[in-house]
């Protein structure tokens with residue numbers, strides 16, 4: 001685990017499950033032969049490579065704030081694809097691009113209406129925006145983390161109040177559709193999709209969230225408290241969902257695409 005909380009090995013454990021929404025999002029895009037593409041929150045870079053090739057782009061830049069992720073991404077650079085550190089919430093002025101793409105990254109920043117406006121401003125004429133964001137705030141996998149964090153002994157065991165779940169910033173699908181209209185996009189496609197992930201057992205959900213939602217708790221608690229938190233989380237999750245083998249993890253995601 002790196003200091004920034006991202007653990008590419010843990011994150012890649014459910015690679016096949018995590019990559020299906022990426023492929024569904026890419027399928028919404030029109031190719032941009034010779035064009036310029038931005039992949040915001042690019043992660044380990046492997047999917048950015050596929051995006052770059054699928055779109056036929058001349059230049060694709062993957063942006064991420066995690067040194068651990070960027071270190072992995074370096075292996076996929078070349079042929080017009082590069083990676084750079086940056087904060088996708090506050091991207092500076094840059095030459096206009098043909099595609100702004102963000103798979104499973106928007107949820108890590110607050111104020112989605114403002115962020116979408118900033119991302120849309122990066123597009124040139126005819127530009128396309130494509131975003132996929134998890135929308136499973138109410139699933140026990142997320143709710144139990146929030147509940148436990150406010151209960152003894154965990155409520156007071158970290159440095160300050162427990163960090164909020166970033167997925168809380170995610171808007172309703174129809175609000176994204178309205179926002180895209182307000183931002184002047186001529187065409188759009190917004191949908192809520194449920195991905196059914198067949199995990200070996202209920203407690204495999206813990207391995208899943210260790211790569212995402214639990215990273216904030218790992219940063220918040222000392223190591224021994226974090227271990228105790230994960231154990232309590234596993235127990236409560238299994239008690240609530242039952243010890244199922246396999247466990248069908250129904251995961252809601254919003255996919256949005258729009259063109260200028």
Ligand SMILES: C[S@@+](CC[C@H](N)C(=O)[O-])C[C@H]1O[C@@H](n2cnc3c(N)ncnc32)[C@H](O)[C@@H]1O
Nearest residue numbers: 041042043064065066069087088103104105108
């Ligand atoms: C769930 S991963 C998704 C990675 C990749 N897009 C994929 O589909 O596999 C989210 C990524 O967003 C990055 N991220 C989170 N907040 C960020 C920010 N404010 N600026 C830049 N990158 C950020 C994380 O470092 C992480 O690599």
